Amino acid sequence: MPQLPVVGCTRRRARTHSRHDHISAPGRNMTHTATSPAPPHIPADMLHTFATSTLDEYETIAATHPNTAPNTLHYLANTSESGILNRLATRPDVTGELMHVIITNMQDRHPRYFWSGHSWVTSAITHPVTLPTTLAALVAHPDEGIALAALSNPNTPPDAIHAASKDRRTAIRVAAAHHRHIPRTDLYRLGTSRNTHVRNAVDTLRRRELDAYTKNLPEPDRAHAHLLIDNGFPGWPEQLATTISAHPQSERTRTVTIAAATPSHYASRNRR
Numbered sequence: 270m271p272q273l274p275v276v277g278c279t280r281r282r283a284r285t286h287s288r289h290d291h292i293s294a295p296g297r298n299m300t301h302t303a304t305s306p307a308p309p310h311i312p313a314d315m316l317h318t319f320a321t322s323t324l325d326e327y328e329t330i331a332a333t334h335p336n337t338a339p340n341t342l343h344y345l346a347n348t349s350e351s352g353i354l355n356r357l358a359t360r361p362d363v364t365g366e367l368m369h370v371i372i373t374n375m376q377d378r379h380p381r382y383f384w385s386g387h388s389w390v391t392s393a394i395t396h397p398v399t400l401p402t403t404l405a406a407l408v409a410h411p412d413e414g415i416a417l418a419a420l421s422n423p424n425t426p427p428d429a430i431h432a433a434s435k436d437r438r439t440a441i442r443v444a445a446a447h448h449r450h451i452p453r454t455d456l457y458r459l460g461t462s463r464n465t466h467v468r469n470a471v472d473t474l475r476r477r478e479l480d481a482y483t484k485n486l487p488e489p490d491r492a493h494a495h496l497l498i499d500n501g502f503p504g505w506p507e508q509l510a511t512t513i514s515a516h517p518q519s520e521r522t523r524t525v526t527i528a529a530a531t532p533s534h535y536a537s538r539n540r541r
Contacts, residue, residue, distance in 0.1 A: 307330045307333075310336070311334060311336055312336065313336050313337065313338040313341070316330070316331045316334055316337045316338070317331070317337075317338065317340075317341045317344070319331040320332075320337075320341050320344055320345050325352075328345065328349060328353050329353065329356060331345060332345050332349070332353050332357050332360075333356050333360065342357060342360075342367055343367060343370060346367060346370040346371050346374060350379070351375065351379045351382040354371050354374065354375055355389045357371055358371050358389060358392070358393040358396075359389065359392070363396070363398060364398060365399060365400040366400070368396060368399050368403065369399075369400050369402070369403045371393060372393055372394065372403055372407075383412075383415075384412050384415065385412050385413070385414020385415050385417075385418065386414070390415070390418075391414065391415070391418040394407060394415065394418040394419055394422065395418050395422050396422075397422075397424070399422060399424060401424050401425065401426040401429075404419045404422050404424055404426070404429060405425065405426055405428065405429035407419035408420055408425065408429045408430075408432060408436075408441070409432065409433070413438060413440060416436075416438075416441055416444075417440060417441070417444050420433055420441065420444040420445060420448055421444065423448075423449060423450075425448060425450065426450065427450045427451070427452055430445050430448045430450050430451045430452070430455070431451075431452055431455055434446070434451060434458070439464055439466050439467060442462070442467050443466060443467055443470045445459070446459050446467065446470050446474060447470070447474065453507075456471060456474070456505075457505075459471045460472065460475065475505055476498075478505060478506050479494075479498055479502075479506055479509060482494070482506035482509065482510075483498070483509075486513075490513055493513055494509055494513060497509065497512065497513075
C-alpha cells in the first residue's frame with residue numbers, strides 16, 4: 270500500500286526535547302538526529318524505547334521500522350495520535366488484529382479525523398487484512414463514505430450486508446446489492462424496491478448473472494434460455510434452471526407463455 274499523507278493532530282504530551290535527543294536502552298546508548306535516516310538494524314527493545322519517547326520522530330521510527338515487535342506496534346496503536354495511527358495502518362506487514370485496534374481507537378479517541386475525506390482512513394477500511402468484525406461495525410456509520418468503504422471490502426460478512434440492505438440511504442442499499450456476500454433473499458427483496466436506482470442496480474446484476482449462466486448451458490437449453498430472457502423472464506439463474514428443467518425444449522412456446530403470465534416468486538407487496 271502506498272504511503273498516504275499523515276493527518277495533522279495535536280500531540281498528547283508536551284515537547285521538552287531538543288532536536289538531538291538521547292535515548293538509552295539496556296546496555297547501549299544512541300543519539301539520533303531528526304533529519305538523519307533511521308539505522309536499518311535497530312534492535313526491537315530499543316524500538317520499544319523509541320515508542321515510549323515523547324519525541325515525534327522516535328515514535329515515527331518505531332511505527333515504521335521493520336524490526337518493531339508486534340507488542341510495540343499494539344502499544345503505539347493504543348496510545349498514539351492520528352498521525353502515528355496512519356503510519357501503522359500503512360505498514361506492509363499490518364495484521365488484521367492491529368488494523369482493528371487502529372480503526373477502533375481512531376473512531377473512539379479521534380472521531381474528528383475519522384471520516385471518508387481522509388484517504389488513509391478509507392484505505393485502512395478497504396485493506397484486505399481488515400477483519401469481518403471490524404467491517405461489520407462500520408456499514409451503518411453516519412459518514413456514507415465510511416459505510417461504502419466497508420461495503421466495498423469483500424471481507425464484510427453476510428449479516429452486515431443484510432443490515433445494509435435495509436439502510437435508508439440509497440447508495441448503501443445499492444452497494445449492498447453489489448456485494449458478493451449478500452443473501453439471495455435480500456437481493457430478491459431489493460429487486461422489488463420502489464426506489465428506481467436500487468431496482469435498476471439489482472436488475473443489472475440479474476441480467477449479468479443470467480448472461481453468465483446461459484453461456485455455460487449446452488444446446489438446446491441455451492437457445493431455450495435466450496428465448497425466455499428475450500421474452501422478459503423475471504427471475505434469476507436458479508429460477509431459470511428450474512423453468513428449463515420443468516419444460517422440455519419441445520414446449521418452448523408454452524414455457525414463454527407461462528413465464529410471461531407468472532409473477533416471479535420473489536415479488537413482494539411490501540416493497541421499499
